[in-house]
Amino acid sequence: MEDYSNRLSGYDDRMLILMATVDRGRYHDFAIEAAKRLLADRHIDLTQYNEDFYISEIASGYGAGWEKLIRIMLEELRINGWNCDITVHYKEKYGQFELSLETDNYILNEIIKKHLTIINCSCMICGEYGETMEVAGWNYTLCEHHFIEKYPIIYYIDNKGFTIRKEQYSWEQISEISLLTADYNTKSENFQDIAIAEVFFFDQRETILLSGEWVNWFLFLKTIPSRLAPVWLTGELEKFYKTLKYCPVCQFQSVQEESCFYCGFWMPSILMKKNRVEKKGEVFDENEVFLKEQSYLKMPSFINKLRSLEKSFVKTTL
Ligand SMILES: [Zn+2]
C-alpha cells in the first residue's frame, strides 16, 4: 500500500482530487485510498468538491454541444436524488457518450437512458441533430456542418492553388511536394506506392501532409504543376484514369479492383457485396442489386453532401 502512495506522490493536487471524487469509477479502491491519504497530507478538504464540481468535470471536454446536454442530464439526476456519494462511470467510446451510476434506482436509470438517446444523436460541437461516424480513423457524433468541417477535404484545386480548412495555398508558395509511401519516409518510385504528399513552402512555414483519405486527392495529384511533380506522375495518372470502370451506383467512372472511389470512402465496398450475391447463384438485375446493397449500409445522411464535394472523377453513361 505504501508503494502505491509513492507512485501517486508525483501527481498534482487536481489529478488526485479527480481520482478521489468524480473519476473514482475508473480506479481500484486501493488507488483511491492512496489518493485520499495524499490529499489529507496536503491539507486538501475533499468535502468542498460537491455535485457542482462533479457536473462541471463530467460535462467538460467534449465540445459545447454535448457539454450543455450532459449538464441538463446531471441536473435532472441531482433533482431526482443523485449525489456525489453515488459513483458515476462515464466515458466517450467510439464517438458515443456513455454514463451509468452505481445504483439500481429505477428513476435515475430511466433518466440516464432518456438523455443518452438525445446526446448520442446530437452534434458534440453544436448540439444540433448529429450522427455517429468515422472521420479519418476517429469516431465522432457530428451534424452535417461540423462533419464536413472536420473531414479532410482539399477545396478549389486549380492551376493557381488550392484551399484547406479555409486557408488558401498558391502553387507558387510551394518549394517542393514529396510524394511518399505509407511509411512516411520513402519517396514513391511509382504511382501505386503514393500514400502521402508532404507539401513544403519557400517561407519555411510548417509542412502540410495530405493522403489518399482526403477528398479530392486524385484531383490534387493531377493538378500539381510539373515543376513540383516527378516526371512519371502525369503518365501514370493518365494510365490510372483509363483503367477506371463505370460504377452503376453513382454513375461515375471511378471503379478500380471491384471498389468505387466515389461511393467508397470508409464504407465497405458495395461492389464486393454484389459479387458475393452473384456467387450464391441468384440472378438480379445489376443496378437493382447495387441499390439494394447500398440501402443495407445505412449510410449517414450526410454522405451525399460529402460526395458532392469530390471532384476527382467524372460522371458518365454506359
Ligand atoms: Zn454541429
Ligand SMILES: [Zn+2]
Ligand atoms: Zn460508385
